[in-house]
Amino acid sequence: MKTTMTVNGQASTLDLDPRTTLLDALREHLNLKGSKKGCDHGQCGACTVLVNGVRINSCLSLAVMHDGDAVTTIEGLGVVGALHPLQEAFLKQDAFQCGYCTPGQICSAAGMLKELADNWPSQETADLTAAIVATDAEIRERMSGNICRCSAYPQILAAIRDVVGAVA
Amino acid sequence: MRPFTYERATDAASAVKAVSDNPNARFLAGGTNLLDLMKLEIEHPTHLVDVGRLPLAAIEETADGGLRIGAMATNSLVAADPRVRARYPVLAQAIIHGGSPQLRNKATVGGNLMQRTRCAYFYDTTKPCNKRQPGAGCSALEGLNRNAAILGASEHCIATNPSDMSVALTALGAGVEAMTATGAVRALTVADLHLAPGDTPHIETALSAGELITAVTLPPAPTGGQVYRKARDRASYAGGLAMVAVAGGQIALGGVAYKPWRALKAEAALAAGQTPAAAAEAELADARDSGRNAFKIALTTRLTVAAIAQAQGGKS
Numbered sequence: 001m002k003t004t005m006t007v008n009g010q011a012s013t014l015d016l017d018p019r020t021t022l023l024d025a026l027r028e029h030l031n032l033k034g035s036k037k038g039c040d041h042g043q044c045g046a047c048t049v050l051v052n053g054v055r056i057n058s059c060l061s062l063a064v065m066h067d068g069d070a071v072t073t074i075e076g077l078g079v080v081g082a083l084h085p086l087q088e089a090f091l092k093q094d095a096f097q098c099g100y101c102t103p104g105q106i107c108s109a110a111g112m113l114k115e116l117a118d119n120w121p122s123q124e125t126a127d128l129t130a131a132i133v134a135t136d137a138e139i140r141e142r143m144s145g146n147i148c149r150c151s152a153y154p155q156i157l158a159a160i161r162d163v164v165g166a167v168a
Numbered sequence: 169m170r171p172f173t174y175e176r177a178t179d180a181a182s183a184v185k186a187v188s189d190n191p192n193a194r195f196l197a198g199g200t201n202l203l204d205l206m207k208l209e210i211e212h213p214t215h216l217v218d219v220g221r222l223p224l225a226a227i228e229e230t231a232d233g234g235l236r237i238g239a240m241a242t243n244s245l246v247a248a249d250p251r252v253r254a255r256y257p258v259l260a261q262a263i264i265h266g267g268s269p270q271l272r273n274k275a276t277v278g279g280n281l282m283q284r285t286r287c288a289y290f291y292d293t294t295k296p297c298n299k300r301q302p303g304a305g306c307s308a309l310e311g312l313n314r315n316a317a318i319l320g321a322s323e324h325c326i327a328t329n330p331s332d333m334s335v336a337l338t339a340l341g342a343g344v345e346a347m348t349a350t351g352a353v354r355a356l357t358v359a360d361l362h363l364a365p366g367d368t369p370h371i372e373t374a375l376s377a378g379e380l381i382t383a384v385t386l387p388p389a390p391t392g393g394q395v396y397r398k399a400r401d402r403a404s405y406a407g408g409l410a411m412v413a414v415a416g417g418q419i420a421l422g423g424v425a426y427k428p429w430r431a432l433k434a435e436a437a438l439a440a441g442q443t444p445a446a447a448a449e450a451e452l453a454d455a456r457d458s459g460r461n462a463f464k465i466a467l468t469t470r471l472t473v474a475a476i477a478q479a480q481g482g483k484s
Contacts, residue, residue: 001174017171018171018172018173018174018216019169019171019172021203040207041204041207042200042204042268042270042271045268045270048270054244054273055269055270055273056270056273056274057200057270057271057274060199060200060203060204060271060274061199061203061274062174062196062199062203064174064176064218065196065199065218065220067176108269108270111269111270111273112269115244115269118248119248120244120247120248121247121248121253121260121264122264122269123261123264123265123404125264128253128254128257128260128261129250129253129254140404141404142269144268144269144404144405145267145268145269145270145271145405
């Protein structure tokens, strides 16, 4: 089945078995191996990508559902020499050990920054009608869909904090 | 995953017709539950009709002062909506207590209502399950039933409905609009959407084959405090052991039955001037455990007392 997506700014038309997940289309058909297959059931977040700027689990989506969509993977977020601020911050804060979850963590954090800017609430938000304050508890909660087997969570929080800025 | 064909629906009526005409066809919206179940070969449709892009995602004011939420609105966009947050905070709270941000960004309101149970034996295709295979038997009755139902169960099924969102919708007295095979739209309530397991636990909702949820309707918010409380094994991104939604004098329980459970006995006790504890006990008087889930009766009772007290402005 023909599916056209704009992946990292480049239009690609693929002829796919409808069973192909977005994750497998990215990894196996477009050779973008940054997005990882961890659990393949939406539980670990390693496959997180941005679709039209919104973070989703690419393992729980069929590629054919995304005809016409704009997909951003870790490869499109930044490149060597022009890293995304989150990539710079993850390096600076040593926010990984094995690195397997890192592309998903960074794509998830990128999506989270937009959600914060749009004032979306989380379960840590005490006042649903006020402006969100990006406390550490808020950031941790908003990143709970991304598991890190090496447990680099304190450094991941520090890296995201570098980009979000200190809370007054 | 077993092979299937895929089509993207262009309008609701033709989508309903496509699924009504084919007993092996299913609607696909966000896909976060259905695709997972297809990978595990618990669900094996031969045709998917993608309704995710139908123009059914708007959140609109209704003439009676409520809100009408399109079935394809994502969970995230409902929880973020300023009108929902200001007037129906219990609904926003319930949604953001469910799943992860990535899942909420893809999952739809209609799909959330239609999600299947997380019972371990429903997921384990090597074990009998009356929901998967009618007549096979229920492995949970004497198995790993720690999170099984304590209300409304039958000897054929003790599975629970895992939704957070629908618990708040039930407390708010929300309605469901669904398009039938003839193209007509009919109204039912969230509280009446799910059917008691009885001896047919594989028949889960009052919707007929091919019927499509098009919207959820919220009546004006009841007077009084709104609270959502959830007890679970970890602080985030985990299914609930017990959930309670309070909206004024209206109460619903989650994680305890095959459906979001409107606590009418507790409501009546409160209306009669009884204490939150007496109200919770009245509702849970009929609760029955299956062994490992015995703790859920006390847990649900205490969580209900805390939620009512919090909604009434007291300490939680």
